[in-house]
Amino acid sequence: MFDEKQKQLKNRIRRIKLSTRITLSNVVLFTILISISMYFVTLLTNQFLYFKNREDLQTTQLKIQELLYSEKDTLSAMSPDNRIPHIFRLLEDYYIFDNYKTLVTLFDTNGKTSYPLNKDVYDLLILDQFKINPNTVNFNVTFNKDILQGKEILTFELFKKLNASETIKYKDVSLLVPTRGEAPFISESSIMGFEVMYTVVRIDIGDDYSLLASVFIYPDLDQDFLLSLNSALLVSAIIGILFLSIFAKFFTRKALKPLVDLSKIAQGVDNKILNYRIPPTESHDEIDTLIKSLNTMLENLEGSFENQKRFVSDASHELRIPLTIVLGYIDLLKTMGTGNEALLKESLDAIELEATHMKNMVEKLLTLARLENNRIKVTYEEIAVSEFFKKGLEECVRLYPLYHFKTELNFDGLLYIDLEIMTQIFRALVENAVKYSLEDTTITFKSEQRNQYIALSLIDQGRGIAKESIPNLTNRFYRLNEDRNRRTGGSGLGLSIVDALIKAHGGHMRIESEVGKGTSITLFVPKRKTL
Structure with a gap:
């Protein structure tokens, strides 16, 4: 069931136009990239702000620590009641309080506290940061010592108002304070669900008095900035997707227009106008490469159609002549009767000769067809050149x-050939040499080594071939001067078969000739077996 639904979905997608599919793919890809970008931007910004807040808190801590220790002698000479107001005024001069994310309180072990504003206003400020309704809650700070663990803590207490005169504590948060002589440290804690960084700077005056300054930074307040950043990115992404959806289809259609034109041209091409070539764009891009490839394909198709038409024409012509002769003798026997033994013998001999000619031609055509379809199996074996010759x-x-026949062995090594096929090749070449040479002339078998090939040549002293005719000799049914006379008895298929057979060996053939002097046909056979 799932496979069937998946198949139906694929079929529906295939029905969508290519330009639409490309546009949708671009939009989906752009959306994914924007989502990933937003995720990493948020992550990196969060990390940056985290380390920036920690650095700011450390800087503030050092300022307060430096101030307190520089005023230690002054504080020692002061009355305890005047110490916190004195430090508070100095901190104001340092602009310590001019940071919306930083909250500072001063307190001592005598229970004295001080705020950057009066207590009621400061309570409202702190409670607002924690999203607490200040009309129902009071805020207080106390300093305590954990007797069991020997640690000193700073406790923030929240009291819920029951009525005008009664309150009840419903929440407190304890933060560690450096002990006497301990260096300030930066810690993190969760207060009312908010993550905060804090530090407490301590200065001890005498044995029974300590002044402490607590500094808080609220990283969660950066979420407003991150929300604004993400909102801006989201709006930009939506605008980008809209523009992409509108313009991508236009540009995609424009980019695919050459393919559409190419498709229309290709639809109009048939076997009657295979000589048409699509004009290349010369832009050297993928479309231009495709056009050139199609033109090459058209050239190959045109050549194949031309070869096919010529093959049909030639085969029809070659078969029509013997069939005409056979039918002519049959009509003659019907007319003259079979009583004339000489005529009967002549007719039967002629019919047998033409039937044999047609049989040989059909066998050669089948051989060529098998070679073209790679249905000829080449079985390699090892044989010395001298033994083969x-x-x-x-x-x-x-x-x-x-x-007369002779050999010239300039190379007498081993051949890696199919002996049966190579024998068939040489029989065809010798038959051609004899056919176009005068009696009492010499036909030479020659061997030599040329690079990675063994060259086997057959050289005759025949009438030779004009240079302009040599390239056509391996064409099917080709005969010199195109006279198609039957004097030599050839079908015009011999060299076509030889060329195909030597190529099946992984080699090639070269023909050299000069009119009046003779012809040399050289077969280049690879030294090693072609797998």
């Missing part, structure tokens, strides 16, 4: 006694 010469001397 020896077998060939023995056969040639027996079949063509009116010709």
Whole structure:
């Protein structure tokens, strides 16, 4: 069921136009990138603000510590009741209180406290930072000592108002205070669900009096800044997505227009106008590369169609002649009867000859078809060049006694060939050489090494071939001068098959000829087996 639904979804997506799919993909990708960017911006900004707040708190701590220790002698000479107001006035001169995220209180072990404003106003300020309704809660600070653990603590107490004269404590928060002689430290704590950084600076005057200054920074107040930042990023992202949705489709359609035009042109191409070529853009981009590739494909198709038409024409022509001869003799026998033994024998011999000719032609065409479809299996074996030539010469001397044959072994190493196929190749080449050479001439078998190939050549002293005709010799049914005479009995397929067979070996063929002097056909066979 799931696979079926997934298949249906894919089919629906495929029905959407390519330009729309590209636009949607861009919008989705842009949205994902913006989301990831917002996440990392928020994360990095949070980290930056955290370390910035800690640095600010440490700077304030050092200022207060430096101030308190510089005033220690002055404080020692003062009355305890005047010490906190004195330090408070100095802190005002340092602008310690001019920070909306920083709250400072001064207190001593005698229970005296001081605030940057009067107590009621300061209570309102602190309670507002913690989102507490100041009309129902009172705020108080006390200094205590934990007898069990030997630690001194600063306690913030919240009292809930029951009526005009009665209150009840419902919340307190304890913070560690440096003990006598201990250096100030920065800590973190949670107060009413808010994360705060704090430090307490302590100066001891005598054995029974200490003055303490507590400093709080509320990192959570930065959430307003982060919210504003994220809101700005979100609005920018929405605007960006809207612009992308509007303009991306326009630019996508414009970018795909060459492909649309290309599709229309391709639809109009058929086998009657394969000579048409799509004009390249010369922009050297992907579209230009595609156009050039399609033009190359059209050239190959045109060549294939031309070869196919020529093949059909040539095959029809080659088969029509023997069939015409056969039908002619049959009509002759029907007309003249079979009583004339000489005529009957002539007719049967002619019919047999033409049938054999057609059989050989069909076999050669099948061989070419198998080669083109890679259905010829090449079985490699090892044989010495001299041994291969020896077998060939023995056969040639027996079949063509009116010709002379010799070998030139400039290389007598090992060949890695399919012996049956290579023998078939040389038979075809010798047959051509004999066919176009005069009797009592010499046909030479030659071998030599050329780079990574072994060159096997067959050289005759025949009438030769014009240079302009050489490139066409491996074309099917090609005959010199295009006269298609049947004097030599050839089908025009021999060299086509030879060329295909040597290529199946991983080699190639080269033809050199000069009119009146003869022809040299060289087969280049790889030294090692082609896998």
